[in-house]
Amino acid sequence: MNKSDVVIGVTGLNATDNPGPGISVIRSLRHDPEFKGKIIGLSYDALDPGNFSNYADTVYLIPYPSEGEDALKNRLKYIISQTGMQVCIPTLDSELPGFNAISDDLEEAGCKMFLPTNEQYKMRSKTSLPELGAAASIRVPAQRVIASKNDVYSLHEQFIFPLVIKGVFYGAEICHSVEDASIAYDKMVAQWGVPVIVQEFISGTEFDVVAVGDGKGGLVGAVPMKKMYMTDKGKGWSGIVVKGDELMDMTHKFTKATNWRGPCELEILRTATGEHFLLEVNPRFPAWTFLSAGAGVNLPMAVSQLASGSEPDVMPEPDAGTMFVRISLDQITHVDQFQHIVANGECHGMESK
Amino acid sequence: MQKGLVMTGNIRLQELAVNESGFVFDPHTGLTYTANETARYVIEQLKAGSNIENIVEGVKAEFDADGRDVYRHVLEFIHNLQEQGLSSLEAPGE
Secondary structure (H helix, E strand, C coil), X not given: XXXXXXXXXXXXXXXXXXXXXXXXXXHHHHHCCCCCCEEEEEECCCCCHHHHCCCCCEEEECCCHHHCHHHHHHHHHHHHHHHCXXXXXXXXXXXXXHHHHCHHHHHHHCCECCCCCHHHHHHCCHHHHHHHHHHHCCCCCCEXXXXXXXXXXXXXXXXXXXXXXXXXXXXXXXXCCHHHHHHHHHHHHHHHCCCEEEEECCCCEEEEEEEEEECCCCEEEEEEEEEEEECCCCCEEEEEECCCHHHHHHHHHHHXXXXXXEEEEEEEEECCCCCEEEEEEECCCCCCCHHHHHCCCCHHHHHHHHHHCCCCCCCCCCCCCCEEECCCCCCCCCHXXXXXXXXXXXXXXXXXX | CCCCCEXXXXXXXXXXXXXXXXXXXXXXXXXXXXXXXXXXXXHHHHHHCCCHHHHHHHHHHHHCCCXXXXXXXXXXXXXXXXXXXXXXXXXXXX
């Protein structure tokens, strides 16, 4: 399969104030001067902002993961039959188990993916961080997984306040007292259910690394970044590529220990004394992935090549100092385009005005 | 005055990107700084491996500065760099 004319499907078109990675991945693919193929946007909601951009050639609605694997499989098989989609890059945490479950069916229909396995997906879960740290010889903060409110009142036996309370999928709050921890526990349980992760608070500067593993323990490429400006949700609104031997070393250790297959994002804390702690691993591209292409390391294109069974391009050293600065734009569209998506579940010849 | 202090090698100092307008980028931390003309001169001299005595003499000559306080100001600036992990200053034999 030639990368120049491949048809690639990408999910995560929810380019909101807490953006999904889809648009960033698509822009990276289009950034490759050799790419002349087509992009199929795979969207969960008719009003996903990415549906109305001109980054995807065609947009199809797909069923939410809660509708089950059969619904997803049938819809994607239809899309493959209509578009000749050869590669699919899912970009959201919650959809990965579903896509993994139907990967053989999609491959039979002519569409390949390059995703972490279910085992790898579990290895990097927040609740498994201590085991991952031990397996990869990576430092991680001390943590405890709790599933009962009573456990909050014994945290002082193991941790010194402040500590961090994390939701099982998302969210983190720094707590300075038992009262804070109690409130944060209730909040996380209400939003994400149990368990809740209690983590040692470590002061330092956070760095993020976007990387792709080759599935055999090797690292295809990686780009370390420091956020320069964050939203009130803690999302990076601007960032800069940095050099970081320790960051790259930790990423190498992670891909080697897990045989990581596909994209991931590592969140790493550097203390004032230069120690590095792995805080979290996200099993997909981050929303700032386009920075990798801007820094000369086009990781989404590498994933497309790996999915196709091709050797990825040789990745250069990322260009330190390359920055991204996000912007909010109002896209002008017409109800015709919206009604195509709502009524037909698809819209062709995307063109924003 | 603390005489006889020497600079030791610092990779972060060597990799600092300093442009003509005094904008400084540390590629290891992602932090940026603004340096005035004198600070930029000192950074460039440190990167070139000059010792403090030579830097002080250079500042006096380049900027027509008063000799009395130049050494103290240069040393203070280097300590600022040191706090940022950008220079290493040691007494010989340490």
